[in-house]
Amino acid sequence: xxxxxxxxxxVQPGGSLRLSCAASGFTFSSYGMSWYRQAPGKERELVAAIxxxxxxxxxxxxxxxxxxxxxxxxxxxxxxxxxxxxxxxTAVYYCKRPRTIAVNRDYWGQGTQVTVSS
Numbered sequence: 443x444x445x446x447x448x449x450x451x452x453v454q455p456g457g458s459l460r461l462s463c464a465a466s467g468f469t470f471s472s473y474g475m476s477w478y479r480q481a482p483g484k485e486r487e488l489v490a491a492i493x494x495x496x497x498x499x500x501x502x503x504x505x506x507x508x509x510x511x512x513x514x515x516x517x518x519x520x521x522x523x524x525x526x527x528x529x530x531x532t533a534v535y536y537c538k539r540p541r542t543i544a545v546n547r548d549y550w551g552q553g554t555q556v557t558v559s560s
Contacts, residue, residue: 443467443549445537450554453527457558461522463537463551471495471515476540477522479533479556486536490522505531527558 449461461477474493480486490501490511499511510523520537534553541548 445551
C-alpha cells in the first residue's frame, strides 16, 4: 500500500489549494478514504472522509462549506479542494486508508505541508 500526497504549499488567507493523494498497491475502489491534518503542537484530526463509491462524505465542522473531498476511482486518487483558507488551516495534511475488519491497521501517506499566511 502506498499513498502519496501532493499539492501543498504557501497560500494567502482567503486563497485556495487542491491536495491530491495517489494510491497504489490495493483495490482503491473498495476502500473509504480520509484526509487528516496535524498542526504544530496539536493532535492529528480528521478533516474529511469519503466512502468507497464517493456517494457519501463527511467533514469536520471547522471546514464545512470550505473544503470538498472527492475521488476518482479510475485514477486511484482522492482529492481535497480547500477554499477560503484561514491561518488556522495551517498544518501537515495526510491521506489515510482506514483499517478494516480484514486488515486491522491504518495506512498513511507522508503528508504535505499547507501554510496559510500573508
